[in-house]
Amino acid sequence: MEKDRIAIRVDDLTVAYNYKPVLWDIDLVIPEGVMMAIVGPNGAGKSTLIKAILDIVKPIAGSVQVFGKPYKNQRKLVAYVPQKGSVDWDFPTTAIDVVLMGTYGSLGWIKRPGLAEKKAALEALEKVDMLSFKDRQISQLSGGQQQRVFLARALVQNASIYIMDEPFQGVDATTEIAIVNILKELRKAGKTLVVVHHDLQTVPEYFDWVTFLNVKKIATGPINDIFNDDNLTKTYGINYKVAIQK
Amino acid sequence: MSLFNIFIELFTDTTLRTITIGTMVLGAASGMLGSFAVLRKESLLGDAISHAALPGIILAFMFTGSKESYILLIGALIVGLIGTLWIRGIIHTTQLKTDAALGLILSIFFGFGMLLLTYVQKLPDANQAGLDKYLFGQAATLVSQDVYILGGVTMFALLVLFLFWKEFKIMLFDADYAKTLGFNVKFIDILITFFIVLTIVLGLQTVGVVLMSALLLAPAAAARQWTNSLSKMVALAAFIGALAGLIGTGISASEENLSTGPVIVIVASALVLFSFIFSPIRGILFQQIRLHQNRNNLEQMKTLQLMFNIAIKHKDFTHPHSIGILNNFRGFPKSSLNKMVENEWIQISGNQWNLTETGFKEAKEMFHSNTENHE
Numbered sequence: 193m194e195k196d197r198i199a200i201r202v203d204d205l206t207v208a209y210n211y212k213p214v215l216w217d218i219d220l221v222i223p224e225g226v227m228m229a230i231v232g233p234n235g236a237g238k239s240t241l242i243k244a245i246l247d248i249v250k251p252i253a254g255s256v257q258v259f260g261k262p263y264k265n266q267r268k269l270v271a272y273v274p275q276k277g278s279v280d281w282d283f284p285t286t287a288i289d290v291v292l293m294g295t296y297g298s299l300g301w302i303k304r305p306g307l308a309e310k311k312a313a314l315e316a317l318e319k320v321d322m323l324s325f326k327d328r329q330i331s332q333l334s335g336g337q338q339q340r341v342f343l344a345r346a347l348v349q350n351a352s353i354y355i356m357d358e359p360f361q362g363v364d365a366t367t368e369i370a371i372v373n374i375l376k377e378l379r380k381a382g383k384t385l386v387v388v389h390h391d392l393q394t395v396p397e398y399f400d401w402v403t404f405l406n407v408k409k410i411a412t413g414p415i416n417d418i419f420n421d422d423n424l425t426k427t428y429g430i431n432y433k434v435a436i437q438k
Numbered sequence: 439m440s441l442f443n444i445f446i447e448l449f450t451d452t453t454l455r456t457i458t459i460g461t462m463v464l465g466a467a468s469g470m471l472g473s474f475a476v477l478r479k480e481s482l483l484g485d486a487i488s489h490a491a492l493p494g495i496i497l498a499f500m501f502t503g504s505k506e507s508y509i510l511l512i513g514a515l516i517v518g519l520i521g522t523l524w525i526r527g528i529i530h531t532t533q534l535k536t537d538a539a540l541g542l543i544l545s546i547f548f549g550f551g552m553l554l555l556t557y558v559q560k561l562p563d564a565n566q567a568g569l570d571k572y573l574f575g576q577a578a579t580l581v582s583q584d585v586y587i588l589g590g591v592t593m594f595a596l597l598v599l600f601l602f603w604k605e606f607k608i609m610l611f612d613a614d615y616a617k618t619l620g621f622n623v624k625f626i627d628i629l630i631t632f633f634i635v636l637t638i639v640l641g642l643q644t645v646g647v648v649l650m651s652a653l654l655l656a657p658a659a660a661a662r663q664w665t666n667s668l669s670k671m672v673a674l675a676a677f678i679g680a681l682a683g684l685i686g687t688g689i690s691a692s693e694e695n696l697s698t699g700p701v702i703v704i705v706a707s708a709l710v711l712f713s714f715i716f717s718p719i720r721g722i723l724f725q726q727i728r729l730h731q732n733r734n735n736l737e738q739m740k741t742l743q744l745m746f747n748i749a750i751k752h753k754d755f756t757h758p759h760s761i762g763i764l765n766n767f768r769g770f771p772k773s774s775l776n777k778m779v780e781n782e783w784i785q786i787s788g789n790q791w792n793l794t795e796t797g798f799k800e801a802k803e804m805f806h807s808n809t810e811n812h813e
Contacts, residue, residue: 210533248614272618279612283477284668293608297619302601329666345615 197224199353199384205254207244214240216408227379229389232405233428238388242355271351273342275358281331287341288326294348316344336367353384372398444692460580461683464641467592469657469679471637473672476658477610485651486544488638490521492551492647495572507643514639521547575646577698595633645699656706663717682706738774746801749793758790
């Protein structure tokens, strides 16, 4: 019915670590059902932006709305895939256990995951092609496999919005393709995807929307309209196509 | 007296039994909660808290004039918690790193505690004697009331652990993610820190401020070597802690003038050393053995590949060749040939070897495409 619903709306968001602004006055509207890449140079605040949206980082100013309500009331609609390197993979647990953590949110306090949750976790592992590794100690998984486990953990949440921090970092080509295909499937199912992404070459191929970020928001919109040299130059400070020596 | 008799006596003699049960319960509680400190990479927090608790003990004595252990330990608990909050505050508000904040609070509080201790000791009141026992602990001062408190707190910690198991687990592994699921990470954090501080404080009487952190960390470090499951690790750490308490008390009871606390810590450390060497999963010994085995396996596979490449030149791959021909390519140990016979990859008769069906298959499937590229 409602065609152009807004999945995430960020207003006047400013974040600073020790005096230095990391994000400056960001306004951002992410329509429902898009697959958006957030690109920008190192230190542009890409991770901080999604952490501020998810209320992990406290902003100095600004607000975040998810489907028209404050994020805090809408947590169940949003699933987060953190950077692979943000946790200690030597933690004593197995792949299935990590995926089960995705069910903790809907379980709430104290209640333990039961058969239904186990089944959902196994299905998610199946989707990322990791079922045969379910009982593997997580330190014995390769980087790509760890990323798949993280993705499965988010899939289990069955959310409407998926926010991912560099899901392609340090994974091999096979895993990258597998992850992209899962993301495209999610999009087909009407989910909204927001992905911090580093590889400019693949942006037009993988995504349909893009946000250019460098402390301030440079531009946001459909790839076809705004993924051009002008915005790339504004974001990265150099015209990267010209700057690469041929 | 034989060692066996001593261990019998640990449970029959009423005074000794109190001490033994006390040290065992303490060991179990420290092992259990120490696992969380280790997994949070906050191993040194225990050291800072136990040292920070010293002024609390002396201040509690100065204010109340009592030397009842529970009164002194309440003082230690309060000051220990203040120290912990202070450490957290420093980390959050300044640019100092965690280790600097821990070192700072440890030395400031411990220095202040020593200052108070020497001051109290100079007072013309004979009652203060014995406060310095809290430096290295004295298990002999444990009375049944202390053991009840220890047992009660341990049971309570166990209950909380059981109730909030899933929350503790997710907070330890990925706190940011736990937050996005709507869990109050701060509450879980405070809960677990409170129990760690409480355990440390309860250990001060037995093990003392200087060595308490060892009892917190050693069982957890040892347990981590044996298992890859969090629940097993916590249970095992509790068991190892209790074992260290039991053995330590036994050893110290067998000799005059062997202070119980340090002996328990040494036993716990010995268990860590043992685990680091002999654990089948992560132990150094088995890692070396596995490395050696892998090398041998690779050696055999290389030889098999070589034979395969010779064998496929014939129509019949089981056609025998002389062993000498192998030497033209590369040296090979006799033992590895024998192993290959055992595996039924090859047969040897006299100076001739020939590939078997199994060996042929094994070699062919070893690298899939690789075999076809060879001449």
